Amino acid sequence: MARFWPSIPLPWLLISAMFLAADATTFTLVNKCEYTVWPGVLANADEPPLSTTGFALQKGESRSLAAPAGWGxxxxxxxxxxxxxxxxxLSCLTGDCGSGQLECGGRGAAPPATLAEFKLYGDGGLDFFDVSLVDGFNLxxxxxxxxxxxxxxxxTSVGCTGDLNAACPSELRVAAGGGGSGVAACKSACDAFRRPQYCCxxxxxxxxxxRPTPYSEAFKSACPQAYSYAYDDATSTFTCAGADYVITFCPSPNA
Incomplete structure (x- = not known):
């Protein structure tokens, strides 16, 4: 038997939609690298996925994604x-999520990879965000x-805008391949050595x-705002409220 629900006046529907839209946060991903990148997106375990979990972004391109209130x-x-x-x-030398496709489908980045992490509308209604080198650095x-x-x-704008690959210690380097001497990424000490003191x-x-190690201290010296090891909270977690966010790959070093 059909069930009949009381009708809701159109103005109330419009007002509700406006409030829902106001709660949404827009992330705009911008590629300023001299090459194509393939962004990956991973929602926290208790959060819904965004409209895409992976895509290609050519040099100079950008793409915006909407996230609901409280997303992380x-x-x-x-x-x-x-x-x-x-x-x-599809396979990638750095940041590969192992899906074999453009979409990562709930899979995270294989280290080393530079990460931008968010928890929207957390304690006190604040967004918490950081750029992390805990899993290493790729760009x-x-x-x-x-x-x-x-x-x-x-x-405030936060990140790691320098090229850590250029100064990466030999024991942490991921070779670019192709027979050259280039460096594609810089591992964390945890990923390179698998020792408890490096992995916390x-x-x-x-x-x-x-505590910080010589390797994490080198990361911190190069990128003071970024997480350099697992308990680097005091100087590496930032907050805002009611903002949208632009995530730029390969920004100007002076940004």
Missing amino acids: GRFWARTRCAQDPAAGE PMLVAPQGGKEGRGNC SGAYGSPQAC
Whole structure:
């Protein structure tokens, strides 16, 4: 039997839609690299996926994605991607999510990869965001809030805008391949050595026990705003409210 619901006046529907739209946050991803990147998007475990989880972004292109209030997740760029002519699968030298496709479909980035991490409308109604090198570095990245509410959070642009690959220690380097001497990415010490003191695991699994290492200190010196190791919260987490965000791959070093 059909069920009849009371009709809702059109003005109320329009007002509700306006409030829902106001709660949405727009992320705009911009590629200023001299090459194509393949952004990946991963929602936190308890959050809905956005309209896409991966796509290609040519040099100079941008793409905007809407996220609902309270959303949390991360963005990164896959680089040096190619499609296998036989299997048709996409694979990337850095940031690969292992899906074999443009869409990452709930899979995260294989390190090393520079990450932009967000939790929207968290404690106190603030957005929390950071740029992280905990999983290593593959390209420069900048997160710039747009139009945040005055007096709510610091709403500053944060990132790692220098090229860490150029100064990466030999033991952390990921070779660019092709027979050259180029560096495609710089591993974290955790990824390179798998030792608890570098991974903040086991007996080192607390802020008191896990301290900066010479490797994380080198990352921090090059990119003071970015997370350099797992407990680098004090100088690396930023807040804003009511903002949209522009995530730029390969921004100007002076940005």
